[in-house]
Amino acid sequence: MTVSYPRKFRNTLSARDIMKRVVKERELQIMTLNRYRYSEQRSCKDLTELIERLNGEPKELIRDISNHIVEESRHALWLTDLLIDLGEDIGQPTGISYIDAFEKLLDQEAYPTEANKDDTIIAALAAINATEKRGCELFAAHIEALKEAPQTEENIKIRETIERIFPEEAGHVRWGNRWLSKMAQKSPETREKVQLAKRRYFAIEQAAYESSDIMMGAEFRRIEHLMEISETMPLWERTQYLMKHIPETVFNPELQLFRIEMAQKAWQKDPKMFVEQFLPMFFNGLNQSDLERIKEKNRNN
Ligand SMILES: [Fe+2]
Numbered sequence: 001m002t003v004s005y006p007r008k009f010r011n012t013l014s015a016r017d018i019m020k021r022v023v024k025e026r027e028l029q030i031m032t033l034n035r036y037r038y039s040e041q042r043s044c045k046d047l048t049e050l051i052e053r054l055n056g057e058p059k060e061l062i063r064d065i066s067n068h069i070v071e072e073s074r075h076a077l078w079l080t081d082l083l084i085d086l087g088e089d090i091g092q093p094t095g096i097s098y099i100d101a102f103e104k105l106l107d108q109e110a111y112p113t114e115a116n117k118d119d120t121i122i123a124a125l126a127a128i129n130a131t132e133k134r135g136c137e138l139f140a141a142h143i144e145a146l147k148e149a150p151q152t153e154e155n156i157k158i159r160e161t162i163e164r165i166f167p168e169e170a171g172h173v174r175w176g177n178r179w180l181s182k183m184a185q186k187s188p189e190t191r192e193k194v195q196l197a198k199r200r201y202f203a204i205e206q207a208a209y210e211s212s213d214i215m216m217g218a219e220f221r222r223i224e225h226l227m228e229i230s231e232t233m234p235l236w237e238r239t240q241y242l243m244k245h246i247p248e249t250v251f252n253p254e255l256q257l258f259r260i261e262m263a264q265k266a267w268q269k270d271p272k273m274f275v276e277q278f279l280p281m282f283f284n285g286l287n288q289s290d291l292e293r294i295k296e297k298n299r300n301n
């Protein structure tokens with residue numbers, strides 16, 4: 001079965017563009033590897049919690065999730081080994097966390113508990129599927145970028161580690177797809193629930209992924225995703241959800257601090273590059289429609 005990747009959103013850098021930059025800067029590449037390590041390790045904890053919540057049924061699903069945990073834990077181990085071999089830090093990653101942003105948007109733990117068991121399974125499978133697809137997209141782009149990068153001993157080692165992980169990540173997308181279609185076949189009602197859950201968790205994942213986007217206009221793009229998420233909710237929950245998350249998105253002090261920190265780092269490192277590359281890249285994040293919206297907002301104030 002082929003792995004389908006999330007569509008590229010307008011005005012955001014593609015995974016390939018991002019990874020081309022990542023492999024050029026050692027510090028950035030090490031930071032990225034440590035983030036992978038953290039995510040792999042964290043997913044073991046979240047999947048274990050899901051098994052506990054399922055409490056023994058369905059057995060086949062619990063077997064698949066158990067196997068999934070084995071694979072995620074060895075990915076964490078391979079990345080831990082790699083970072084230690086390279087003499088690097090394996091502490092908590094700094095900056096905005098994708099997993100925390102994902103859970104914040106769910107308003108609860110990693111995989112939601114619904115009143116009905118089928119609903120819990122569908123929600124968990126859709127959430128896992130959305131994040132696994134992102135993992136595949138990033139790993140594939142990272143491998144490609146490393147093939148084009150200078151073939152240093154370190155880069156070869158990093159590529160070999162990601163190449164070992166990648167086929168198992170593609171397998172995680174496949175088992176999720178298989179279970180989602182199995183649930184959809186249960187009844188027309190569950191089919192509809194599966195479609196809605198896929199749309200919902202796709203939008204949540206996209207918003208979480210873009211939460212560390214420091215480009216100008218990122219807040220507007222996030223609000224668009226919040227609207228998409230709310231459209232998958234019952235009418236009476238929509239307003240409450242938007243009222244909670246829109247202010248966090250627009251006035252996100254973490255994002256502002258991260259922006260300043262990144263700008264300072266780029267400036268200190270290479271002022272010429274800052275002016276020629278960082279600034280245009282930063283403002284490119286703001287497209288014409290975002291500018292129109294800012295003007296409109298200012299007119300209304
Ligand atoms: Fe993994």
Ligand SMILES: [Fe+2]
Nearest residue numbers: 132135169172
């Ligand atoms: Fe995975």
